[in-house]
Amino acid sequence: MAAAVAHTTVAPVIELSDVSVEFPGVKALDGVDFRLLPGEIHALMGENGAGKSTLIKALTGIHDIAAGTITVDGADRRFTTPRQAQDAGISTVYQEVNLCTNLTVAENILLGREPRRLGRIDFRAMNRRAQELLGELDVRIDPASTLSAHPIAVQQLVAIARATAVSARVLILDEPTSSLDADEVGELFRVMRHLRDGGVAILFVSHFLDQIYEISDRMTVLRNGRLVGEYRTADLDKVRLIAAMLGHELDVLEELEGAVAAGDTVDPDHTVVSARELGRAPAIHPTDLDVHRGEVIGLAGLLGSGRTELARLLFGADHASSGRMFVNGQPVSIRSPRAAIARGLAFSSEDRKAEGIIGELSVRDNMILALQARRGFARPLRKQAKDDLVARYMEALDIRPRDPAALVKNLSGGNQQKVLLARWLITAPQLFILDEPTRGIDVGAKAQIQKLVTELSADGMAVVFISAELEEVVRISDRILVLRDGHCVDQIGADCSVQTLTELIAGCGAP
Structure with a gap:
């Protein structure tokens, strides 16, 4: 599918031009262009490993870019830390809510920016300010309540309130709906529309196509680290979107x-x-x-x-x-x-991060873990047998990159899932x-x-x-x-x- 561009005369708040990000042996982004406009919800689409997370991390200072430029309000910027991106008005809320559940709602929202009086935290002022920020999102909860007392959907909204507490002009939401039910998704979308109508630019990542079509104004599609196209959501139906995301893999x-x-x-x-x-x-x-x-x-x-x-x-x-x-x-x-x-019997848990992958181990070690446990660790597999099994299942399940020594935590979510499947398939x-x-x-x-x-x-x-x-x-x-x-x-x-x-x-x- 040829690249398409959703034309607009509005100046982008963020623009990436010809950006590349490289890791040893892997070009995660290859000359990608991207625009995010003020007052829009923009979906970033692509299969796992397409470069979505890499683009976000390049934009927020987690990954260095090897080539290209990033501009914010027309000025060249290159962030080297997430704090620099946040100071420029770019905040991110990840799929796994990165908050402290043992603290109060207010403490989470204003963590590191607590109002002080006579050198001590002014809890009354902090609760009042948190209540104001929650009120702007029309979220009605007690700011003095412990965060763990609230469901994950409310914790997501608290994370958004924390992001907007720093006057965020760009809000990045990475798979925020994966653990929410339909009513909770509806509440999140209400908050997103409220922020969009107030001029905030929202970058939205989700694998739920129905949600993408319900909430987004425009979308950018990546495949294998390259730009496929930029589209108005209303101009691209689901069949063409899937074809853009998958290319030849649509045959699957x-x-x-x-x-x-x-x-x-x-x-x-x-x-x-x-x-x-x-x-x-x-x-x-x-x-x-x-x-x-x-x-x-x-x-x-x-x-x-x-x-x-x-x-x-x-x-x-x-x-x-x-x-x-x-x-x-x-x-x-x-x-x-x-x-x-x-x-x-074999069992692949729904919580692959907590009960599945061991992020600090290699793909190879993750894959042979169950078989080795069945044999007993006093009977280690021979290196050649291990390498043969891993190579066979990496090929059979199309695990990318095809590097058994790579740390599994650095793989995309889909490829981590394939590593887990391979772990159990090896046990026959x-x-x-x-x-x-x-x-x-x-x-x-x-x-x-x-x-x-x-x-x-x-x-x-x-x-x-x-x-x-x-x-x-x-x-x-x-x-x-x-x-x-x-x-x-x-x-x-x-x-x-x-x-x-x-x-x-x-x-x-x-x-």
């Missing part, structure tokens, strides 16, 4: 649809895992589940419905208070993840439990992971698949367990519609 989506349509690989005579009356009150009530060889079982329900709780019971990450489990027809006692791994599991494997990643990596799931089931692996995106659950599942308030309320076939699934989740029928 078409292959996925074909694979799903053709796939009928379930072996009903071979039950890999059975659960009878498995539960852990009050989170998940006694539930029956059979997963057959070559079958993808979807778990669908709202946050708190019991999806993750059931998955953790199957893997022994939590102890069941009731029920029995069988693997290949044999009764088993799975009281720990190690026991589950020994039985051929019978049952693979995937909890939100596509959350927070772009549509390209998402399509690749969905395609991988269908290929694994076609090869005979049993899969339990959890996703908050119902279209995704319907697309790749052979059967779906519908959960509500800790109860399994129904089991439905793969031919159900998203509408039917939504109605069951919403409560049409009592558990």
Whole structure:
């Protein structure tokens, strides 16, 4: 797709011209142009590894630029620290809220800028100033309350209030909606529109396309570190946007649809895992589940419905208070993840940062961790065997960059997720439990992971698949367990519609 430009006569508050950022062996940005206008919400789009985070970090002084210029209000600027960018009116709110939950709301908003009287912090003045800043956003909470007492959605708004406390003229929101429900997203969007109408320029990063089209005025698309184009949101439909983001990788989506349509690989005579009356009150009530060889079982329900709780019971990450489990027809006692791994079970957690990747270790060490744990650390893998396994799965899962020695924390979110999948695939599991494997990643990596799931089931692996995106659950599942308030309320076939699934989740029928 040829680059397109959304023409405007308004002078940009920030402009990047021919900017490049380089890391050893990698050109993360390659001659990228970017404009951010005052009083707009501008979406930055691209698959994981496209350069979105690098552009933000170059703009805010975290990464040095190798070439090109950055101008703020027409003047050349090159920030070497985030503080310099903040002093220039550029504030960032990241996906993981970077606040101190043990402090009060007011202390978080004015941290480092507390009003003082006679050399001491004036708490009354601080609470009053925080209340003013929250009031400007129409956020009604007690500034003296502890931040941890509030849900993540409110903490996001507190982070925005902190950003605007320094008279921010540019606000960067990096995946702010990934942990919010629909009502919370609506409240965040209300605040964003309020700030935009007051002249603040907002750079918005999200992998939810519906949200992009609801809130953004313009968008810039990156692919493989290069600029694809700049567009008015109203001028670019979703099909063309996906094509711009993925290029040739759009074929992955078409292959996925074909694979799903053709796939009928379930072996009903071979039950890999059975659960009878498995539960852990009050989170998940006694539930029956059979997963057959070559079958993808979807778990669908709202946050708190019991999806993750059931998955953790199957893997022994939590102890069941009731029920029995069988693997290949044999009764088993799975009281720990190690026991589950020994039985051929694998589990990829929804929280890849806290329960998945070990950021300070290399890609290689992260990938072989589960296999080494199963063998025991007294029996280390030979270096050649380790290198062969890692090279094989880096190629098979298209992990980028193709550098096993790279620290996993430096990879994009989608590639970190692929490293986790590779970790478990190396153990050759019978049952693979995937909890939100596509959350927070772009549509390209998402399509690749969905395609991988269908290929694994076609090869005979049993899969339990959890996703908050119902279209995704319907697309790749052979059967779906519908959960509500800790109860399994129904089991439905793969031919159900998203509408039917939504109605069951919403409560049409009592558990």
